[in-house]
Amino acid sequence: MALTIPYLAFLWPYLLAVAVLLYFAFAAVFHVLRFGTLTSASVAIAFIIMAGTALILFLSYRSLVLVDWGQSVDVVEFFKSLYPF
Amino acid sequence: MLLGKIFSSSLPGERIVFYLRRHWWIMFKHTALYLALGLLPVVVFIFLPVYLPTAWDQLIAGGFVTVLAKLAASLYYLGVWLFFWRGVVDYYLDVWIVTNERVVARVQNGLFNRQVVELRLSRVQDVSAKTQGLWGTLLNFGEARVETAGEEENFIFEQVPHATQVSEQVLRLADDWRHVHPHEETP
Numbered sequence: 001m002a003l004t005i006p007y008l009a010f011l012w013p014y015l016l017a018v019a020v021l022l023y024f025a026f027a028a029v030f031h032v033l034r035f036g037t038l039t040s041a042s043v044a045i046a047f048i049i050m051a052g053t054a055l056i057l058f059l060s061y062r063s064l065v066l067v068d069w070g071q072s073v074d075v076v077e078f079f080k081s082l083y084p085f
Numbered sequence: 086m087l088l089g090k091i092f093s094s095s096l097p098g099e100r101i102v103f104y105l106r107r108h109w110w111i112m113f114k115h116t117a118l119y120l121a122l123g124l125l126p127v128v129v130f131i132f133l134p135v136y137l138p139t140a141w142d143q144l145i146a147g148g149f150v151t152v153l154a155k156l157a158a159s160l161y162y163l164g165v166w167l168f169f170w171r172g173v174v175d176y177y178l179d180v181w182i183v184t185n186e187r188v189v190a191r192v193q194n195g196l197f198n199r200q201v202v203e204l205r206l207s208r209v210q211d212v213s214a215k216t217q218g219l220w221g222t223l224l225n226f227g228e229a230r231v232e233t234a235g236e237e238e239n240f241i242f243e244q245v246p247h248a249t250q251v252s253e254q255v256l257r258l259a260d261d262w263r264h265v266h267p268h269e270e271t272p
Contacts, residue, residue, distance in 0.1 A: 014156045
């Protein structure tokens with residue numbers, strides 16, 4: 001009997017992990033603007049954090065949007081392909 | 086540096102003597118570590134086709150392994166980026182300020198744990214400095230510890246440059262304060 005898991009099942013934990021990491025991003029920006037003296041350095045740090053995060057998320061989106069999330073993977077066949085012997 | 090930008094209320098005649106952060110070596114180590122972590126997948130990308138061609142073929146085949154790899158790479162780089170900057174923000178927000186009236190420590194411990202400690206120079210009893218390790222000795226940074234008259238915990242400058250000079254200067258400032266305020270009792 002084939003055991004298939006849709007690709008979409010792996011997307012949700014990924015999105016949850018991204019949400020957690022974004023929480024860290026906003027926390028870092030909040031701290032540097034709230035508790036740092038408002039200088040060009042603190043504003044630059046906040047901007048770089050947000051810009052870099054946005055860039056990584058954009059590149060991730062560009063890569064993942066090409067995936068057909070409706071397809072499924074046969075788990076047994078997948079592990080067989082990893083361990084042919 | 087304007088006193089008003091640092092303290093919401095400054096004392097009469099107060100001026101900043103030191104505005105310290107941890108030594109640059111701490112930030113350098115942190116940056117080097119995360120740079121290495123960032124380059125790790127690139128190294129794997131270069132050597133995988135040579136040493137594990139079967140795994141490489143599966144990775145680029147466009148199947149399930151490729152999808153997993155894309156998800157993992159996205160989370161990996163997001164994590165490396167954000168934890169690097171969390172360390173930078175920690176470094177940037179940890180400051181030790183010495184004025185002619187008080188010493189103040191503003192230290193970030195973790196995500197939502199910030200500690201602000203203020204010690205009036207009148208309460209300074211003794212100071213000590215500690216420089217340890219190869220890099221601490223070569224680059225002259227370490228820990229300066231201020232002991233107080235009361236039951237409070239010792240005030241510690243962590244990994245600051247020229248820790249010995251900092252401790253000597255704090256002691257000198259405390260003595261100067263007592264000369265200027267000879268009749269004022271330690272609160």
